[in-house]
Amino acid sequence: DTGVSQDPRHKITKRGQNVTFRCDPISEHNRLYWYRQTLGQGPEFLTYFQNEAQLEKSRLLSDRFSAERPKGSFSTLEIQRTEQGDSAMYLCASGRQGAIGRREQFFGPGTRLTVL
Amino acid sequence: QKEVEQDPGPLSVPEGAIVSLNCTYSNSAFQYFMWYRQYSRKGPELLMYTYSSGNKEDGRFTAQVDKSSKYISLFIRDSQPSDSATYLCAPSWSWGKLQFGAGTQVVVTP
Numbered sequence: 001d002t003g004v005s006q007d008p009r010h011k012i013t014k015r016g017q018n019v020t021f022r023c024d025p026i027s028e029h030n031r032l033y034w035y036r037q038t039l040g041q042g043p044e045f046l047t048y049f050q051n052e053a054q055l056e057k058s059r060l061l062s063d064r065f066s067a068e069r070p071k072g073s074f075s076t077l078e079i080q081r082t083e084q085g086d087s088a089m090y091l092c093a094s095g096r097q098g099a100i101g102r103r104e105q106f107f108g109p110g111t112r113l114t115v116l
Numbered sequence: 117q118k119e120v121e122q123d124p125g126p127l128s129v130p131e132g133a134i135v136s137l138n139c140t141y142s143n144s145a146f147q148y149f150m151w152y153r154q155y156s157r158k159g160p161e162l163l164m165y166t167y168s169s170g171n172k173e174d175g176r177f178t179a180q181v182d183k184s185s186k187y188i189s190l191f192i193r194d195s196q197p198s199d200s201a202t203y204l205c206a207p208s209w210s211w212g213k214l215q216f217g218a219g220t221q222v223v224v225t226p
Contacts, residue, residue: 004159033213040124042204042216043160056212091159093214103148103167103208107159 002026004108006092012114013082020078021111025094032075033093033105034067036060043091049075050097082115089113119143122205122217131226135192139205139217142186146207149181150214151190154202163203164190195224 005024013019025032030051035043046065047057051072061067064082069075079086089112093105120141129135137151148167152160164179166172172179180189188205202221206214 006159035214035216040218042120042122042206042218043214044216045213048212058213089157103210104150104162104165105214106162107152109159112157 004092004094004106006090006108006111008111009109010112010114012116014116015082015084017082018078018080019082019113020076021090021092021113023075023077023092023108025074025092026096026106029094029096029106030072031095031097031105032069033095034075034077035091035093035107037089037091037110038087046077079113082113084115087113087115117142118217120205120207120215120217122220124218125221126223127220128223128225129195131195131197131224133195133224135190135195135199135222135224137190137192137203137205137220137222139188139190140186141188141205141207141215143207143209143215144183144186145209146183146186146215147210148208149179149188150206150208151177151179151188152204152206152216153199154204154219156202160204192222195222197224197226200224 033048034046037043049069151164178191202219
């Protein structure tokens with residue numbers, strides 16, 4: 001169990017540019033979640049996948065945001081035409097459905113995005 | 117009103133003291149309750165997981181859930197400076213999203 005990994009760990013970009021983040025979940029986990037966290041706040045849910053199916057999207061996920069999990073393994077989160085308000089920590093978490101009574105989500109280290 | 121409320125702190129305690137953290141929520145559908153610890157600029161680390169009402173103990177940590185009053189607690193015994201972090205409560209109702217509080221910052225002084 002190597003844990004959830006995210007890449008890159010830090011990203012600085014200029015307003016208007018597109019950025020893409022990658023998340024590799026714990027290998028046996030079929031559920032994958034994306035959250036966004038700003039300073040002084042708890043993480044806010046963005047979207048989640050069961051295998052390759054995207055099951056829920058938050059209203060926070062505007063049409064500039066898109067997430068994919070093409071083969072039910074790693075996931076990517078893309079932000080198009082970045083705005084300064086997109087500056088935040090983007091967190092990925094994974095969990096395993098099928099474990100009776102277990103609902104834990106395990107988080108990666110996050111990708112810190114700064115939009116100049 | 118936010119769905120999950122936590123006192124932001126900071127909560128400052130001397131080393132060895134008991135840390136008491138609280139969280140209230142409004143959604144009666146929540147059944148699964150998690151506590152995470154987050155160090156500065158790091159991802160949240162799962163500390164405790166509890167299903168429904170009751171107590172759960174794991175080493176120096178005890179989690180309590182009272183669904184009748186929608187009240188969640190975390191106690192840390194024999195606190196250490198390494199316990200200095202932000203503690204996030206995160207209830208959930210199913211396999212979907214966790215609903216996080218804003219977190220309580222804890223400072224344990226040597």
